[in-house]
Amino acid sequence: MNDPNEQAVLSEVPRQTFELEECGFREVPKKWRKFYRHWEGPGDELGPNEIICPVCKVVIRSKREIRVGDRLYCMPCMSRMIVVLGEDGTLQTDVTY
């Protein structure tokens, strides 16, 4: 029971991973298109691996579940941001520059 590795496993639940497919986002080079998509407005739902760029409102998509403390880069508007927990309990982002 005192195995330190076991402790580490318990404190960090493995993240879900996702297969990304292109969603027709053409504002970045082809290689990167699958990491972004357009927000479709009210009714659109973000997956656990998606977050909206607060600057340009594009949806940034990750291959793994997004968690607080993650650093993300929005290629379309070149913003860097860190994921924080919003007042309403949802994931938000703070732009770092």
Ligand SMILES: [Zn+2]
């Ligand atoms: Zn952006």
